[in-house]
Amino acid sequence: MTMQRWFTEAKLGIFVHWGIYAVDGVPESWSFYGGDLTREAYMRQLDGFTAARYRPDDWARLFARAGARYAVLTTKHHDGVALWDTRCTDLSVADRTPAALDLVGPFAEALRRHDLRVGLYYSHSDWSHPDYPTVRPSSLHRPWADNRFAMPAPGEEDPERWERYLRNVHRGQIRELLSRYRPDLLWFDGAWERDESQWRMGELREEILRQRPLTVLNGRMLGHGDYATPELGVPITPPEGPWELCYTIGDAWGYQPQDTHHKSVRELVRVFAETIGHGGNLLLNTGPRADGTIVEEHAQRLEGLGGWIRDNQEAVYATERGVPYGHHYGPSMLSKDRRTLFLVCFDTPREFIELRGLKNKVRKVSVLGSGAEVAHRVVGGFPSGGVPGVLRVAAPTLHDPYATVLALELDGEIELYRGHGVG
Structure with a gap:
């Protein structure tokens, strides 16, 4: 069908x-x-x-x-x-x-x-x-x-x-x-x-x-x-x-x-x-x-x-299902070319928003609706073992009254780490 x-x-x-x-x-x-x-x-x-x-x-x-x-x-x-x-x-x-x-x-x-x-x-x-x-x-x-x-x-x-x-x-x-x-x-x-x-x-x-x-x-x-x-x-x-x-x-x-x-x-x-x-x-x-x-x-x-x-229409119509929960604790959507990930935050973000298990480098993070760019950095990880660090996106100063959507522009098609880490 x-x-x-x-x-x-x-x-x-x-x-x-x-x-x-x-x-x-x-x-x-x-x-x-x-x-x-x-x-x-x-x-x-x-x-x-x-x-x-x-x-x-x-x-x-x-x-x-x-x-x-x-x-x-x-x-x-x-x-x-x-x-x-x-x-x-x-x-x-x-x-x-x-x-x-x-x-x-x-x-x-x-x-x-x-x-x-x-x-x-x-x-x-x-x-x-x-x-x-x-x-x-x-x-x-x-x-x-x-x-x-x-x-x-x-x-x-x-x-x-x-x-x-x-x-x-x-x-x-x-x-x-x-x-x-x-x-x-x-x-x-x-x-x-x-x-x-x-x-x-x-x-x-x-x-x-x-x-x-x-x-x-x-x-x-x-x-x-x-x-x-x-x-x-x-x-x-x-x-x-x-x-x-x-x-x-x-x-x-x-x-x-x-x-x-x-x-x-x-x-x-x-x-x-x-x-x-x-x-x-x-x-x-x-x-x-x-x-x-x-x-x-x-x-x-x-x-x-x-x-x-x-x-937030960029994150709505031309998208598919996003990353599984655990990578981000909220809904997410992925652009059709799989190069932009949208993270939805229902509550007002405080200090930072985390995304786990992302292998890609992030080119830019912005807030849909306002276009404001947001700082981000990677914390931890084990590069030699292929384990990516945690992406931390700074809490935006502007946010939507119902749900804030962050657009993460990636360096290529999304790649996720789904392993158990190195120990």
Whole structure:
């Protein structure tokens, strides 16, 4: 699987969880699945979903100012409500809500006008369609999935209805998204309720790539995606290959008025730096209100993150994962030519910053954003034994309020010592 270069260089995407669940501010899909309210009460939100202040160009401009290179919209969550005028079911905001229009098309068009790549989320699961809960997997990987909206009772399976769902709804809607909106990325979810053989994910991948060969597919395809998708926390050991952390500005995914624990810009900068330092992308989520407006506190956080990225963009886009922890106690990024190492310091540096195990000579150290040069020297080491000394960089007098980035220009491609020293 060859990953598209735009994705690995994007670093930041914006996740948008938007749907009828924003009307009453309840958890998307899960609120009726778990019995917090009836499905009938959940679906009454259709009557209040207006999208009256939906301005996708405003979204796209905000996302671009945040430093994002792509965005992903929840075109259909597990509740089965489509944000476009699908012909495969009768459950869409175009047919069943006061919004009465396709919301996906304007989103895709606005992103492209502002040079952002188009990502579309689509749930494999559909807890509203009567043909969906008709087969059981060979084993329940998540025991709580044995739910009347997802599974038939043992002995009540109906494989013909499952095949009808797969053919007419699942595959049909994915074809609609591909042909109408030409997404650069399909972001799947909800595959855990069936076996790979029931979904026939390998066939789905082949079908998608026949229709649009350059489409990036996320990892929630039971082994047939292009990259891993950890959630809500930077992994201690990053996945091999390309990956993306999906993360929320608040605590919830969709809009919930009681969700006021908005992460600070400093927190978001930290998570972003740790993610790209480990070689991943950050997919940062916001949940718009039912009228299409983005929560002001979320917009402020995105603007703040974008300001930090602009000041330090040299260390962001055209970089790869940096040195392992132990060499530097913080994130680091490496330029594509492997001749500049960027060290991130979250706290105000005091006296000096250390870098261990660097074989290269350092030509210059400077602070990104200000360009101020910083003194540095090498302490200790055992040159005759091939053991480099410790590089000590003087604490800069100017520093960023969120995270200071130092650029170390090396005398060649980076070389690291990973041995145990001489004794």
